[in-house]
Amino acid sequence: MPPAFACLAWPPEDAEACADAGRLASALTRAAGPGANSLRQDGLYLIDLSRSRNGQGRILTVRTRTGEQAGYVYGTLFRRQAGRQRALTDIPAATAERICQTQGRHLLTDYWGHYVLFLRTEKGAVCLTDPVGAFPCFYRRIGKLVCLFSHLEACPPDIRRGLPLDIAFLKRLCLYDKIQTGETGFAGLRELGGGQMLDLDRADARPVQIWDPRRIAGTPLLLSDEAAADCLRETIRDCVTSWAGHVGDGVMDLSGGLDSSIVAACLASAPDTARFEIIHHRVRSGDATELAFAKATGDHLGRPVTPIDILPSRDLPDLDRHPASARPWRQFLGLGFQSLLPDRLRDPGTVFFTGQGGDHLFLMTRSSLGLADCLKTGPRARLWQEWLNAARLSDMSVWQALATNVPYLLGRPGRSLLGEALRSRADAAIRPPGLVPSDVLAGLPDWTLDPDGLPPGKFEQVSALLHMFLVRDPLAGFGGRHVLHPLISQPLIELCLRLPVWQLCLGGVNRGLARAASAGDLPDRVRLRTTKGEATQYFIEHLSANHDRIRDALQDGAVMKAGLLTPRVLDRLLADPILADLSSARMLLQLYGMEAWLRAVTSAR
Incomplete structure (x- = not known):
């Protein structure tokens, strides 16, 4: 079962808030069942609703040098160091002190992983999410009490009571369900995004964006192509093998594409994943099959690939199978996939690895704007070559590629790929009744819409990252699988943000640097393939x-x-x-x- 938590925060000096906290804590304890791990201090209560067996739901206590509890970290923490890392089993006193002094910001710079921090110090109470928003973190206020939780469907009815539907948001969701902002299907219930902090003591507080990908991308890392490929290869391997060592045996969901094949190769090289299996979802429709590419990778790694047939004739899930979650679940239509797996892979503790994230990080694009980026921030010695590469990547003549870049060289700000996609959907002929097109961008983080000085090619990459962050599996149980996306890890994200787009598309080929970095690890049939499968x-x-x-x-x-x-x-x-x-x-x-x-x-x- 995927990790799931609930947390209550309240002013400890307020008698009414303390009474409300006691009542809700009792309801949460009953909902979690016997044996659930829970911790409590003045003004803070945290409970693990998943009772996870693979360590993904671990609670780490933040203690001051005097031994007093200052808060909790729910999830998994790795140190920001080179090489494969082991997850922390406790937080050292010096680290806890820095966490308290910085109200959690120390975690964003010196650690990485999947976590939510709940902290109460003399500075006040805050909640901080990791940059990738690995765990959903919804919140609502009941009087002076703040209820925070990952899965509404795992909480008792007391948490949901009195929440009206948010029809305006549901209309926007009908238009495009892949983009889910801080809004939910209920008015009064919101969600913290990745890298955001919430002041729990202020009733009017709104989330503050602490981790901003534009700040990372604004300090480019200029390396030789060989050094950049080496750095990318090592960072990918460190992230994947750190997760593999943490969860133990797992299953690789291999699509046959470059990104999932890179993850599979890293798993095959990890010393403690000898028992990991590879599956491939084979779509039995008129689309071209990807099985041959998946098997080519499996043969190269010396691992068998088990095909799982997906038939388009299969029935949609029954209408009564959707749980009462915070918003409609994107993966609801795929609930039946679990039943297609061999019996040995249906254990609730099984973790499925994917290659999600590679398109956005390694840069699957046909944009020519890497030329403008090179002119603004790159070495002059590469200009002619990057002009040719921009033309090759975009399938334009060199003059067409130059003409596309000129407006940005003359001052036009970078365009938001996400914003353009949403606006085009709002202008579609068929859309929900009463939808106001100007509202389709409501709730999006500033970094998806405003380049704030980034060169145009890099901002295209940054503006589309929200797609990547929202592939997580947000349901606790209910037949869903526990899915882990190791490429969507903070060290790899920040490296790919700092590497120039013209270098990520080395040689004028999408994901060119990743292809160079995986030389020898994958069969060339997969490594050099530029087409992608369709459904x-x-x-x-x-x-x-x-x-x-x-x-x-x-x-x-x-x-x-x-x-x-x-x-x-x-x-x-x-x-x-x-x-x-x-x-x-x-x-x-x-x-x-x-x-x-x-x-x-x-x-x-």
């Missing part, structure tokens, strides 16, 4: 197979009654000619998930 036909076939089920669910359903859909729009989405349109198909699938969620939270009231 377009799978989505179309899957939707067609479940057409009647979706229609019956949405006609006069909870989505329609909430005003998120009209009969006219539904008719257009269900019309046969539109079934070949992938965006319409995906919207129908999103609406089905929204329907299941609305029914769940309505019945839980």
